Amino acid sequence: MTSSAKAVLPAVPAVPALGSERVGALLVLLSAIVWSSSGTLALFLADLSSWTVVFWRTLWAAAFLLGFMLWRDGWPETVRMFRRMGVPGVAVAVCFGIAGSCFVIAVSLTTVANIVLMQAGVPLFAALLAFLVFRERISLATWIAIAAVIAGVAVMVSDSFGSSGSFAGNALALTIAVVFAVATVITRRFSHVRMTPANCLGMVLAALFAATQAPSFAVGAGDFALLAAFGMLNLGLGLALFASGARLVPAALAALLGTMETVLSPIWVWLIHGQVPASRTLIGGAIVFCALLLHLGLEFARQRRPQKPGTTGVNLPQ
Template sequence: MTEAAVSPAANQASGRDERVGMLLVFLSALMWSFGGAIARFIDNSDSWTVVFWRSVWAATFLIGFMVWRDGRRATLKLFRDMGLPGLAVGVCFATASSSFVVALAYTTVANILLMQAGVPLLAALIAWVLFRERVSGATWAAIAAVICGVAIMVSESFDGHVSPIGDGLALLIAVMFSIATVITRRFAHVRMTPATCLGAMLAAIFAATQAASLDVSARDMGFLFAFGVVNLGLGLAFFATGARLVPAAMAALLGTFEPILGPVWVWLIHGEIPSLRTIVGGAVVFTALLVHIALEFRRHARPARPGVTGVPSPH
């Protein structure tokens, strides 16, 4: 069979896979955006109790998902093959997911999520510092804008309007996710699902040593189940399945729905209104990210020079 005969069918299948991937990545951002709204329904005031049950439910779901997708033996192999890079990603995830729950007691959902919007650019900065990866001038400008935007949001803690603990934890979340991003780029064999499942287990173990009590009401347990399974586990399952089907820039663009929608749900459901500085600083961070993603799209769409073979977009 000639190449011309199979190309249309192959292109159609590739296009269908990319559309499915885009839908799954969007659904992951949608699931993640519900985190703050779900957390605000939980009455238990002990953040470590919340961390424990959220992590237990998330780890349980992710193990079940991997066993369903890959089988028991393959799932065990995924954990064994992670090595130290996978452990490092797990520690980053455990720190970030725990910090998210604790930070909610000190600051707004918008403050946390809008800081996280700068993760791709912070990752580029960390990769340059640690590994001297090349950073373009446009990316440097975007990084500078993110730093300025974060500084505007954090400035509220300097005059007492917001707890410095909340801002500090929000910034720690962004840094941890940035480090995890750099590690997964440098070590391509690290699979996101088992690494983050390990992170959920580590978070649960640590939280169990810090919680005053693990007893929760039936009502709270229902919301903790949603917090762990729907928000964390299902979001990750959607992303891990869909992100490999779309270009990285498209996945990053669709991921911006999380910091957009998250504060909206909390505002509509709980009446939590972001401060002016959070809105201004978040707008700066968000604009820098969108400009950076747009430039990435333009770079990948630029036709190759005659005689030069282009690198296909990952699907």
């Protein structure tokens, strides 16, 4: 690494106080609980065009995030944050825009269980991407967990190989996991850039693209209320909670708490909509979930151990 490259990398953040860490853990847990309602809300809107849903959902999410920044930081600082996010922020915005669009389309083509279980592998995909792009060292335990996730995903989607529609939905779900991993790696390399404006910009980009694809923007009063909740209370609030809390807790703990979305989302869909996951989805998902929990648990334990004098800890994505 050159000296100029070292100069732009942020310093290792200080360890937060225990009280702040508990607040951060609560915020991240709340974000996962909020996001776990995505599949349930999407299925209530199944009669609408997917692109119409994407348009209104991301538009409401952008409005919520903008209002959140104005309330938290004020107008002058909000403008400065947008100006300072630069190319990394734009890249993250594109990733979130793609993810926000793909989710709604994927729900119409495959099961919610398939989507959220693939998303459970985001932390491991991010580790693999960081190794391939930045040559960051990955432990043997992480490699084993990555292999287990790949095997679990293969089992999970194997039942859909004969169905083009289901396979397309699973491909979109995998796309969501990959772009989130890309966004995680970018955020790690440019952790001095506040990414809430990038989240907002990503939602605007997704809404603009959906506007070119949606057959109509007209929706009934009931659907409009659901779309507002889907955008503001589900997507927007979830992003705001996670962005605020993840800065206060170790990354491994944040990722571990985030898996609550994976646990709850299929349960809400099963209880409310009666969409029972297929047996291969349950088997593959169990492999993914167990591998993720084991890996993150070991990683969190490693982070909690005091470092030896003269060594430098490696930060996981924040």
